Amino acid sequence: MRQLRYSINVTLDGCCHHEAGLPPDEDSMRYWTDQMARADALLLGRVTYQMMESAWRRPVTGDWPDWMQEWDLPFAAAIDGARKYVVSSTLERVDWNAELLRGDLELAVRRLKETPGEGDLWVGGVTLPLALADLGLIDEYELLVHPVLAGHGPTLLAGLRERIRLELVDRRELPSGAVAVRLRPAR
Secondary structure (H helix, E strand, C coil): CCCEEEEEEEECCCECCCCCCCCCCHHHHHHHHHHHCCEEEEEEEHHHHHHHHHHHCCCCCCCCCCCCCHHHHHHHHHHHHCCEEEECCCCCCCCCCEEEECCCHHHHHHHHHHCCCCCEEEECCCHHHHHHHHCCCCCEEEEEEECCCCCCCCECCCCCCCCCCEEEEEEEECCCCCEEEEEEECC
C-alpha cells in the first residue's frame, strides 16, 4: 500500500501561507525537487491545484517564464510532469496530467493508497490535508520549517478535531537555516 505524505513549507510560528515570508530559495527548491522524486502522484485540492498550475505549468511555448531562477527549473519540470489527483466538487474538468476525484473523500483516498505505484502519494495545501488528517489518512508529515515569524496567516492544520501524536522519522538542516522534519503518527 502506498503511503500518503503531507508536505508543506511552514514558518516557525506555524503559518503555511505561501506569501507569509516563504519565498522559494535554492535550498528549499532543491529539497522539494529531491522529495518529489519519491512521489508517485500528487493529491491536491482545487485551490492548491490552481495555484500550482498557474506557477509551475510549462507554458505552451515550451519556455519557462522569465521570473524563474535556474534553480526553479528542476522542480518546475518535476511538478509539471507529475501525475495529479484533484479533489473538487466545483471543477468540471482538469488537465495538466490530472484526474478529478469526486464523492466520498475517505473512500477515494483509500482506493488511491491501495492502487499499485512506485512511490508515495504526496498531498499539499491547507484545507484538504486538514480533512485527510481528521480521517486518519496521512501516514507521514513532512514540514520544511523556515526561520521566519509571520505573525499572521493560516496556520498548519488549524481546526484539527483531535490531537495527533507524532514521532520523528527524520530531521535535516538546510544551509539556508530551514529545517526539514518528517514525522509519522505515533503507533
